[in-house]
């Protein structure tokens with residue numbers, strides 16, 4: 275805890291804020307506008323809102339949220355598929371908590387549960403394997419939602435199910451890879467990003483070198499931890515690189531992130547999943563950005579085991595989640611924000627998850643300009 279204290283120290287924060295403002299003013303002179311920095315990770319979005327950094331720095335830099343909330347980037351069709359699994363007789367849907375309240379086209383897992391479906395929240399995918407082992411009469415479909423952070427544990431659970439020869443456990447594989455989504459953002463001609471605050475948790479698994487592609491774009495980027503001074507220091511480093519015109523990908527979270535990441539976790543993913551195209555809310559289909567079950571584990575693919583009805587998703591009018599996840603809009607730009615759409619009555623997923631931009635703005639930045 276003593277080690278962490280400096281990352282929350284208000285004196286250090288004051289020094290960093292002063293330096294960030296000075297550098298940002300210099301960058302604004304060079305660009306003729308405020309620098310636009312994107313935090314890619316939903317946990318950073320919540321941390322920035324909670325610490326009030328957006329309002330402290332808003333006159334100097336434009337901080338945008340990106341596609342870093344796993345529940346939020348799960349597209350409507352996949353949410354509808356999850357609902358369809360819950361409606362199948364004899365099926366138990368196992369999920370992490372946030373997914374339950376995400377609205378699909380006409381329903382949500384929460385609503386299905388209220389109407390009698392067996393939807394259970396598990397704190398780990400392994401618990402779902404144990405649950406399946408104890409109830410051979412049920413088919414357990416676990417919802418594999420998340421980034422490189424959650425996929426290794428799900429991969430281990432699938433291996434365990436195979437070792438136990440479980441015939442009643444499958445996974446709906448909707449995991450996503452962060453770097454291809456960032457490349458998709460950078461190829462959007464309407465989007466201007468001057469630097470990335472790179473995710474801390476994902477980087478623990480994939481390492482700093484996974485972002486080498488950013489060097490081609492000459493985009494200053496820094497892997498950051500989640501304390502306020504971690505984030506301020508990352509912003510400071512990005513702006514400093516901009517002033518010097520020396521872009522690089524730096525690791526500002528060296529207390530946990532290694533150059534090459536966590537090789538064991540990477541191997542678990544590679545053993546079980548193949549990389550495939552994936553559909554993201556807002557970004558559409560991003561090539562090579564998803565994880566599907568590989569040939570040796572196809573028997574655990576819920577989509578292979580169960581026939582689902584045709585899915586025809588429709589997006590609720592007015593919800594701007596897709597544009598917010600691309601950093602083109604902020605929650606305040608959505609006309610439903612804090613009116614029709616609230617945490618107790620979410621219209622889109624960005625208002626559901628604690629990592630969603632709309633939920634973070636609602637909780638910490640409502641009324642703050």
Ligand code: SF4
Pocket residue numbers: 592593594595598605608609610611612615616620621622623624625626632
């Ligand atoms: S405020 Fe609600 S409706 Fe608007 S973008 Fe956010 S989640 Fe969607």
